[in-house]
Structure formats: structure tokens, C-alpha cells
Amino acid sequence: MIQHLLHISHVSKHFGGNVAVSDVSFSVEEEQIFGLIGPNGAGKTTLFNCITGYFPATSGDVIFDTKKINALRPDEVCKLGMARTWQRVKPLGSLTVLENVMVGAFSVTNIAKEAEANAKEQLQMVGLNDYATKSAGSLPIGLKKKLELARVLATRPKMLLLDEICGGLNHTETDTILDIIRGIRKKGATIIFIEHDMKAVTSICDRIVVLNSGEKLAEGTPGEITTNPDVIAAYLGGGHNA
Amino acid sequence: MKQIAFLSVLAAGAVLLPLVIGENPYVIGILISMLMMAALSSAWNILGGYAGQYSFGHAAYFGAGAYTTMILVTLYNLNPLFCIAVGIVVASIIALITGSIVFRLRGHYFGLASIAVAEVVRLSVLNFNFTGGAQGILLTDVALWNLDLNSKIPFYYGMLLVLVVTLSITAYLRRSKTGYYLQAIREDQDAAASLGINIYFYKNKALLLSAALTSVLGSLYGLYIRFIDTSAVLDLRLSIEIILTAIIGGVGTLWGPVIGALLLVPLAEMLRSNLIGDMLIKAGLVSETSGVGLFLKGSLANAHVLVYGIITVLCILYLPKGILGLFRRKK
Numbered sequence: 001m002i003q004h005l006l007h008i009s010h011v012s013k014h015f016g017g018n019v020a021v022s023d024v025s026f027s028v029e030e031e032q033i034f035g036l037i038g039p040n041g042a043g044k045t046t047l048f049n050c051i052t053g054y055f056p057a058t059s060g061d062v063i064f065d066t067k068k069i070n071a072l073r074p075d076e077v078c079k080l081g082m083a084r085t086w087q088r089v090k091p092l093g094s095l096t097v098l099e100n101v102m103v104g105a106f107s108v109t110n111i112a113k114e115a116e117a118n119a120k121e122q123l124q125m126v127g128l129n130d131y132a133t134k135s136a137g138s139l140p141i142g143l144k145k146k147l148e149l150a151r152v153l154a155t156r157p158k159m160l161l162l163d164e165i166c167g168g169l170n171h172t173e174t175d176t177i178l179d180i181i182r183g184i185r186k187k188g189a190t191i192i193f194i195e196h197d198m199k200a201v202t203s204i205c206d207r208i209v210v211l212n213s214g215e216k217l218a219e220g221t222p223g224e225i226t227t228n229p230d231v232i233a234a235y236l237g238g239g240h241n242a
Numbered sequence: 243m244k245q246i247a248f249l250s251v252l253a254a255g256a257v258l259l260p261l262v263i264g265e266n267p268y269v270i271g272i273l274i275s276m277l278m279m280a281a282l283s284s285a286w287n288i289l290g291g292y293a294g295q296y297s298f299g300h301a302a303y304f305g306a307g308a309y310t311t312m313i314l315v316t317l318y319n320l321n322p323l324f325c326i327a328v329g330i331v332v333a334s335i336i337a338l339i340t341g342s343i344v345f346r347l348r349g350h351y352f353g354l355a356s357i358a359v360a361e362v363v364r365l366s367v368l369n370f371n372f373t374g375g376a377q378g379i380l381l382t383d384v385a386l387w388n389l390d391l392n393s394k395i396p397f398y399y400g401m402l403l404v405l406v407v408t409l410s411i412t413a414y415l416r417r418s419k420t421g422y423y424l425q426a427i428r429e430d431q432d433a434a435a436s437l438g439i440n441i442y443f444y445k446n447k448a449l450l451l452s453a454a455l456t457s458v459l460g461s462l463y464g465l466y467i468r469f470i471d472t473s474a475v476l477d478l479r480l481s482i483e484i485i486l487t488a489i490i491g492g493v494g495t496l497w498g499p500v501i502g503a504l505l506l507v508p509l510a511e512m513l514r515s516n517l518i519g520d521m522l523i524k525a526g527l528v529s530e531t532s533g534v535g536l537f538l539k540g541s542l543a544n545a546h547v548l549v550y551g552i553i554t555v556l557c558i559l560y561l562p563k564g565i566l567g568l569f570r571r572k573k
Binding site (some may be wrong): 052054066073074076078079084090091092093094095099102103104106107110112115151152155171229 | 395396418419423427429430432433434435436437438439440441481494
């Protein structure tokens with residue numbers, strides 16, 4: 001039997017009368033890189049927020065590692081081994097880069113020395129070791145994205161939810177991040193990946209779900225998704241014939 | 243190593259200071275005020291500076307310690323140290339009730355609610371009988387071991403001890419998991435939560451620690467002055483002075499509150515005792531009967547809070563990181 005690490009079952013999220021996510025279901029297998037794509041406002045980030053405990057889902061279930069996590073707080077979700085990054089990066093501005101990553105590392109240890117060793121390892125992994133003593137707020141965006149990655153890696157997650165980790169980066173930077181993500185998967189983590197850059201998504205994902213206006217539009221391999229007429233219509237507008 | 247040597251000299255100096263200046267009660271009194279404000283502001287700094295939760299009601303915890311100790315000592319003549327411990331418990335209970343409710347909210351609600359809680363405590367104390375109401379509590383005699391509690395010296399060392407303990411806790415916290423977590427909460431709550439930090443727990447932990455230390459200082463103050471009423475230990479003005487001391491010295495730094503107190507307490511004393519006005523008049527720079535002279539002698543003495551205010555505005559405009567920020571190079 002295939003091991004489902006994350007199972008999303010009929011999840012909906014309403015904000016008043018506004019339906020942000022409507023009856024979305026999918027499953028993510030272990031060590032998969034799973035893409036979540038869709039036009040702006042499709043509900044991708046809202047779905048992330050439902051999964052990670054920031055907004056509880058209005059209905060439906062989120063099952064992680066055989067545990068129902070709908071009603072858990074973000075910090076409890078993190079402790080279970082699911083970590084997320086933010087589309088709008090959230091560096092702890094007045095702390096140094098190393099200290100930022102140490103904060104993540106403290107979720108698996110109480111000892112400052114161990115947290116520091118873990119943090120240095122993650123900085124090495126994403127290539128930020130030269131910036132360890134710099135203040136996190138002063139980094140350029142590309143490095144802030146790497147810092148986000150290092151910080152969540154320090155929590156030693158089983159599953160990573162990356163919200164537009166390549167957003168705002170140039171091609172070289174995107175390629176570096178994608179290489180880092182492949183490296184993370186090789187170490188046994190599972191990844192869900194929200195992204196706009198189709199080239200990035202199709203080059204790295206094993207499986208993709210497309211959201212549109214809060215609903216699941218399609219699911220399949222990158223090959224299936226890029227040739228799916230509904231997906232093309234959603235991205236290019238309904239008037240086009242693919 | 244240099245730092246440790248410097249600190250040792252500083253500590254030795256503070257311990258020996260009363261021997262050098264002798265039993266001058268006026269000077270010792272000002273030193274005690276300085277130590278107390280430094281410790282109060284440092285205790286506030288754990289919550290306000292590191293966790294970023296600005297409490298505008300720390301007088302409640304100061305008053306909780308002062309009233310608990312004074313009531314127990316005057317009514318039951320219990321050992322003062324035991325009374326201080328009970329004061330910690332009372333302050334902690336108030337802190338836990340406040341924190342568990344208010345920390346569920348975000349933004350500035352904690353600041354607003356902390357004022358409300360402090361006012362509730364003040365008005366309750368003012369209207370209960372066992373607290374002495376508006377009359378306050380007068381302590382005629384108190385004894386501990388063989389200490390001469392009529393002298394100010396034991397209180398100098400008491401305040402110094404609490405300051406050293408508070409600074410040691412802060413220094414330890416900065417390099418510990420809790421300290422990093424508090425700073426993460428200050429910088430970005432959502433990011434902090436996503437990294438596995440239980441925000442409510444850590445905010446409450448900081449509040450509890452801060453309130454407990456503050457209550458000890460309140461207890462000492464009561465035993466030292468031997469008279470308390472709500473305007474002395476539960477007033478909003480006290481809460482504000484604590485905050486201003488930290489802001490002017492440097493919020494979220496170990497030494498900022500101490501520097502703030504070293505500067506502001508003597509300044510307030512100079513204004514209160516009209517030192518500046520008297521000096522200007524004596525030097526013949528200002529005539530005693532002129533308008534300026536009358537202002538200096540009459541009104542300026544009541545203006546130390548106004549001067550605090552002006553300094554704060556200047557600090558916010560020109561030294562947003564406090565006086566200590568001047569000496570720190572930007573990373």
C-alpha cells in the first residue's frame with residue numbers, strides 16, 4: 001500500500017460569504033515533490049493556512065501522518081514535523097541570520113549549543129554560512145528566501161510547505177533554490193510547493209494539483225497538467241482555444 | 243574575560259559604595275531609588291523589551307508585592323522574607339489571570355488591557371477595608387535577624403541584590419531557548435508560531451517572571467518607606483516611569499534600563515529638590531524675583547514628569563534605540 005503522508009479531504013474555507021477554498025481533496029505521498037499551482041486568488045495560500053493551523057478549515061479534514069490536525073495550533077503542527085515558509089518572507093529582522101535559524105532549531109532541542117550546531121549545518125546546506133553574523137533584516141530578497149528555507153529545515157521537518165519560495169528571484173537564484181529542494185528530498189523530506197513559475201514547477205514536481213477560484217481543477221503528472229485544456233484555459237483565459 | 247573583569251569591578255564598587263560615602267541618608271536614598279528603578283525597568287524589559295509586549299500596568303505587580311507584605315507584617319508580624327514570598331505569589335496570580343485572557347489577542351490589546359487591570363487593582367485596593375483604603379498602611383516597626391532596619395543601608399543592599407538577580411536572569415535568558423523565543427515573538431508572531439513556538443506559553447512565562455521580580459521590589463519599597471498608599475505604589479505614573487526609563491536607556495538591551503535609571507533618577511531628584519533653579523539663582527544668573535526665577539523655584543520642581551516626556555520625545559526622534567543605541571555599531 002502507498003504511504004500517504006498528508007491527506008486533504010473535502011477541505012473548504014469560507015470567509016463570511018466568500019468561498020476561498022471549496023471542497024478540495026488530494027493526497028501527498030512520502031518523499032514526493034508535490035506542486036500546488038493556480039492563478040492569483042485561486043486559494044493556494046489559504047489552503048496552506050488551513051493545513052498549518054493558521055485558519056482552521058470551515059469543513060473537511062486534514063490528516064498528517066495518520067493524525068487529524070484540523071484543530072491544532074501552528075506551533076503544534078510544526079512540532080508534528082510539518083513546517084512552512086512564507087510567500088512574503090518573515091525574517092526576524094533584528095536577529096542575526098544564525099540566530100534566525102537557531103530559533104527554528106530550538107524546536108528540536110533545548111540546548112543552545114546543539115541549536116547552534118544544527119543551525120550552522122542548515123546555513124551550509126542553503127549556502128548562507130558567510131552571512132551568519134549579518135542581521136536578517138538587511139539581506140536582499142534572494143538570501144531572505146534561502147534563510148526561510150534554512151530556518152524551517154532546522155525544525156527537522158518530515159514535510160515542507162513552500163509558499164512561492166522562488167517568487168521574485170531571477171533564473172540563477174531559482175535554479176539554486178530548486179537544487180537545494182532536490183537535496184532536501186534526497187534526505188527523505190516530502191515537499192508541497194506553491195509556485196507561479198511553470199518551468200520551475202514542471203521541472204521539479206512529481207505530481208501537481210491545479211486550483212482555480214478555490215476549486216480543484218485538475219490533478220496529474222506535469223506532462224498531463226501542461227496539456228490539460230482546462231488548465232490552459234484557466235491560465236490564458238476562457239476565450240482561448242488550446 | 244574583559245567583560246567579567248569590568249562587571250566584577252562594577253559589582254565591587256556598588257557593594258563598597260555605602261562604606262565610602264558613609265551614612266549620608268540623602269545620598270543613600272537617591273542611590274536606593276536608582277537601584278530600584280533600574281531593577282524595575284530591567285524586570286519590565288524582560289516582557290516589554292525581549293518579548294515586545296508593552297505592559298503599561300506594571301504598578302499592579304509592584305503594588306501587589308507592597309500591599310501583601312505590608313498587610314502581613316502589620317497585621318500578623320510575620321517574617322518579612324516570608325511576606326515577600328507571598329507577595330510574589332499574589333503578583334503571579336494577577337499576572338496569570340491577565341496573561342491567560344489578554345495574550346489571546348494581538349497587537350496593542352495587551353498594552354491597553356494592562357492599564358485596565360492595573361486600574362482595577364488600584365480601585366479595589368482603594369475601596370477595600372483591609373488595605374487601609376485611601377489612608378494607606380503605616381508600618382511602625384519591623385525586624386529581620388539583627389539588621390538595623392531603621393538604617394537605609396540594608397535596603398540599599400536589598401535593592402542591589404534584586405537588580406543583580408534581575409540582570410543575571412536577563413543575561414541568561416538572552417542566550418537561552420526562552421530568550422530566543424521571546425525575541426522571535428517580538429519580531430514576528432506568525433513566523434514564530436510556524437517555527438514551533440507556543441506564543442501564549444512564552445508570553446505568559448515572560449509576564450510571570452517580570453511580575454514576580456517587580457513584586458519583590460514593591461515589597462522592599464514598602465518595608466523601606468514604611469508607608470504605602472495607592473498613589474505611591476499603584477499609580478499609572480509609576481508604570482509610565484518604568485517604561486520611560488527602559489525606552490530612554492535602550493529597550494531590549496541588558497544595560498539599557500540601568501543606564502536609563504542612572505540618568506533619570508538623579509535628574510528627577512535634581513528637579514524635585516530644585517537643585518538647578520537654586521544653582522542658577524545662587525550664581526546670580528537669574529534674579530529670584532523675576533518671572534524666570536519664580537518659575538524655576540515654584541513650578542519646575544513639579545515638572546519632572548514633563549521633563550521625562552520631553553526627553554522621551556527627543557529619544558524617539560533622535561535615539562530610537564535609546565542611549566545605549568548610540569554606542570552600538572550597526573551590524
